[in-house]
Amino acid sequence: MTKPTRAWFEGSRVLVVGLARSGLAAAGLLVRHGCSVRGVDRRRPEELGASAQELRDLGVELRSGSMDPSELDGRDLVVVSPGVPLDLPLFTEAERRGIPIAAEVELGFGVARAPIIAVTGTNGKSTTVELLGAIGRAAGRKTEVLGNIGTALSERAESVPENGLLVVEISSFQLEACTRFHPKVGVLLNVTPDHLDRHRNMERYAGLKARLFEFQTKDEFRVQPLGDSRIELLLRPMKSRPLWFGFADPTGDGVWLEDGSLRFRFAGRSGDLIRREEAALPGPHNTENMAAAAAAALAVGIPERAIAKAMREFRGLPHRLALVAEIDGVRYVNDSKATNVDALKRALESFSPPVTLIAGGRDKDGDFAAIRALVMERVRHAVYVGEAAGKLEQSWPDVPHERAPTLEDAVQAARARTLSGGVVLLSPGCASYDMFRNFEERGARFEAAVLELKRSLAKARR
Numbered sequence: 001m002t003k004p005t006r007a008w009f010e011g012s013r014v015l016v017v018g019l020a021r022s023g024l025a026a027a028g029l030l031v032r033h034g035c036s037v038r039g040v041d042r043r044r045p046e047e048l049g050a051s052a053q054e055l056r057d058l059g060v061e062l063r064s065g066s067m068d069p070s071e072l073d074g075r076d077l078v079v080v081s082p083g084v085p086l087d088l089p090l091f092t093e094a095e096r097r098g099i100p101i102a103a104e105v106e107l108g109f110g111v112a113r114a115p116i117i118a119v120t121g122t123n124g125k126s127t128t129v130e131l132l133g134a135i136g137r138a139a140g141r142k143t144e145v146l147g148n149i150g151t152a153l154s155e156r157a158e159s160v161p162e163n164g165l166l167v168v169e170i171s172s173f174q175l176e177a178c179t180r181f182h183p184k185v186g187v188l189l190n191v192t193p194d195h196l197d198r199h200r201n202m203e204r205y206a207g208l209k210a211r212l213f214e215f216q217t218k219d220e221f222r223v224q225p226l227g228d229s230r231i232e233l234l235l236r237p238m239k240s241r242p243l244w245f246g247f248a249d250p251t252g253d254g255v256w257l258e259d260g261s262l263r264f265r266f267a268g269r270s271g272d273l274i275r276r277e278e279a280a281l282p283g284p285h286n287t288e289n290m291a292a293a294a295a296a297a298l299a300v301g302i303p304e305r306a307i308a309k310a311m312r313e314f315r316g317l318p319h320r321l322a323l324v325a326e327i328d329g330v331r332y333v334n335d336s337k338a339t340n341v342d343a344l345k346r347a348l349e350s351f352s353p354p355v356t357l358i359a360g361g362r363d364k365d366g367d368f369a370a371i372r373a374l375v376m377e378r379v380r381h382a383v384y385v386g387e388a389a390g391k392l393e394q395s396w397p398d399v400p401h402e403r404a405p406t407l408e409d410a411v412q413a414a415r416a417r418t419l420s421g422g423v424v425l426l427s428p429g430c431a432s433y434d435m436f437r438n439f440e441e442r443g444a445r446f447e448a449a450v451l452e453l454k455r456s457l458a459k460a461r462r
Contacts, residue, residue, distance in 0.1 A: 006110040008180070009102070010034055015071055017090065018081025019043075019064065022104040024051050025152035026079050029107050031058045038063060040071050040090075069093035079104060082148070082173040103177035105170060108146070108153030114164040117296045118147075120175065120212050121189030123343045124289045125149075126317055127281070128189060129169045131293045134314045136165040139297075139306035143167060148174060165300060172208040182215040185296045186240070187223040188231060189289065192342035206234060216240035221299040223292050226250045243299060245291035247284075255291040255298070262291060262311075266298040274308040280315045283350030319443035321350060324450045327457065329420030332411075332450040335427040336443030341366040344429035345374060351425065354380035356418040358410045361430030361442070363388040368395035368429065375399055381417040383410045387434045407435070407442065411449040424450075 011034045016027050019041040030037050037060045044065040045052040055062050063071055069090045072078070078094050078101045080086065086101075094101055109116065119129050126149050136143030142164035146153045149169040160166055168183070175181075191206045210231075213222045218239045224231055226246030235242070243266070244254030255264045255273065262273040273294055281290060294307050316322065319336040326332070335347045344359065348371070357379045368391065375382075375396050382401040384392045389403050404410035407426075414424040432442040 006033060006107075009077055009107065009110060012036075012077045013075050014038070014077045014079055015040065015075040016060075016079045016081070017041075017067065018084040019048060019051060019055065019062075020081060020083060022083075022152045022154070023079075023081040024054060025155035026081070026104040026107055027055055027058055027060050029111065029154040029158075030079070031060070033111070037061065038071065038075065040064065040067050042067060072097060072099060075099060077102065079107065080177045082171060082176075086176055100179075101177055102179065103174055103181065105147065105153050105168065105174050106178060106181045108155075108157035108166075108168075109181050109183070112153075112157040112160070112166055113162045114142075114157075114160040114166045115184035115300050116153075116166045116168055117185040117187065117300060118168045118170045118181075118183040118212055119187040119189065119292075119296075120170050120172070120209050121187070122192045122340065123346065124189045124285060124292075125169045125171075126337075127286065127320060128187065128289045128293050129167045130317055131281075131289065131310065131314050132165075132167045132296060134310040135293060135297045135302055135307050136167065138310040138313075139302045141165050141302075145169075170212065172205060175208045175211045178211055178215075180215055181212075182217065182220060183212070185221045185223060185299045186212040186216060187292050187296050188212065188225070188235070189292055190225060190228070190342070191231060192340065206230065210234040210238075213238040213240055221296070223254075223295045223299070225288065225292075226254070226256065243295040245288060245295050247287070253295075255294040257287050257291065262287075262294060264294060264298060264304065266295075271304070273304055274311050278308075279311040280313065281311075282316075282321055283346065285346035285349065286316070286321075319439060321347060322443075324447045325454050327415070327450075327454050330415070330418045330422050330424060332424045333426065334443045334446050334450075335425060336432070336439045336446060338427040338429055339431050339439055340364055341368055341371060341429050344427045345371045347425060347427035348374055348378045351378065351423050353378045354418070354422040356380060356414045356422060356424045357382045358385065358404075358407070358414055358424065358426045358446075359429050360384040360386040360388045360392055361428045361432050362386065362434040363391055363430055366429060368392055372396055380422070381414075383413045383417075385410050385435070386428075386430065388430045407445050408449045408452075411446065411453060415453060 013036045016039045041064045133145035147168035148171045220240045222240040223243045226244045244250035322334045324332045436442040
C-alpha cells in the first residue's frame with residue numbers, strides 16, 4: 001500500500017509550467033484538491049487548442065504565451081511538466097524566492113493508494129512497463145500503465161485501489177524536478193549516452209536516473225542490472241533493498257537467465273519462472289527486460305505463475321523489433337524506436353548474419369565507432385539515410401554500403417542486396433526528426449514500403 005502524502009500541496013496557490021498532456025493532468029488534480037491554479041506555457045491560447053478551454057473550464061487562470069518570472073507572484077508552489085527545461089529564469093527566480101518546485105509525477109504519487117512500480121533507463125522502458133502491465137492483469141489486479149508512455153500519473157493515480165498496481169514509465173526529464181517521489185519499486189534498466197543535448201554530460205544524465213531511488217526507504221526496492229559497475233556505484237548509497245537482474249546468478253535476490261531458464265530468488269523462495277524459448281519477446285535485450293519486470297513483480301507480491309503466463313503471451317510494442325513481413329525468405333524487421341547507438345547494438349545482437357541494415361537519421365552525438373566490431377560481424381550490407389549517413393560511413397569504413405534519399409528507396413536497395421535467409425533490419429541508431437515527425441511515423445513509412453513491395457511482387461508474379 002502507498003500511503004497518500006498530499007498534504008504538501010492541498011489548498012496551495014500553484015503555478016503549473018507547461019500545459020501539454022502532463023500539465024493539463026496536473027492542473028486537474030490540483031483543482032480537485034482545493035488548489036488555486038495558474039497555468040503558463042510558451043504557446044498562446046490559440047496554439048493550445050482544446051486544452052485551453054479544458055483549463056478554463058477547470059477554473060485555471062490561463063497565462064499562456066509567456067513564462068515571465070512575474071507569474072510567480074502570489075504563488076507558493078510550482079509544478080513543472082517534463083518537457084520544460086529547468087534552466088529558465090522563472091525557475092531561478094522561484095528558487096531565489098524559496099518557492100518549492102515539484103514534478104507532475106509527484107502529484108500523482110501524492111494521491112496514489114496502489115503500489116507504484118516506476119521504470120527508467122535509456123532503452124527498454126516502454127516494453128518493460130507494458131510487460132509489467134500484462135503481468136499485473138494476469139494476476140487479476142487492476143493495473144494502469146502510465147507516465148512517459150502516454151497518460152500522466154496524476155490523471156489516473158486516484159482511480160486504482162490499494163490492491164491494484166500503478167506502473168509508471170519515467171524519463172530523465174521527469175526525474176529532473178523530483179524531490180519526494182519514492183515508488184514501492186524502482187527499476188533502472190540501463191544507462192547509455194542519450195539526451196546529452198539537454199543534460200550536458202553522462203555524469204549528470206546518469207545521476208538523474210539514480211534520482212528515482214534517492215528518496216526510497218529501506219522497505220522499498222530497487223531493481224538494477226548485474227555487472228554494471230557504473231550503476232552499482234551510483235546506487236550503492238541508496239537505502240532501498242536491491243533486486244538484481246541479468247545473465248548470471250547474483251547470489252542475492254533477483255531474476256536471471258541460467259541454462260535456458262529465467263530463475264528467481266526472493267523472500268526465501270527460489271526456482272524457475274519460465275524457459276526462455278517459451279517467452280514471446282525476441283532478443284537478449286528483452287531477456288533483461290523480462291528479468292527486470294519479473295523482479296519488480298515479485299516485489300509487489302505477484303505470483304510466479306502470473307509472471308510466466310504474461311511472458312508467454314506478451315509480444316511487445318510497435319516499432320520495436322517488429323516483424324513486418326517475410327518476402328522470398330527475407331524477414332523485414334521494424335526497429336524504428338532504436339534512436340541511439342545502444343538500441344542499435346541491442347537490435348544487431350538479436351539477429352544472426354546476414355543482416356542488411358538500414359540506419360541513419362539525425363545524429364544524437366552517438367559513438368557509432370564503438371560498435372564497429374559487432375557491425376562487421378553481423379551486417380553484410382548497409383543502407384544509410386538522413387543527416388547521419390556521412391558519419392556512419394566514417395564510423396564503419398569496411399562495411400559495404402550505399403546511401404538512399406528516402407526510406408522507400410532504402411527498402412528497395414535492401415531487397416536487392418539480401419538473399420533468402422537474411423534479415424532487412426530498420427534500426428536507425430538516430431533520431432527521426434530530419435525526415436519524419438517522430439519514430440512512429442518513420443516506422444509506419446518503413447512498414448508501408450515493405451508491404452507495398454510485397455504487394456507489387458505478388459502482382460507481378462500472377
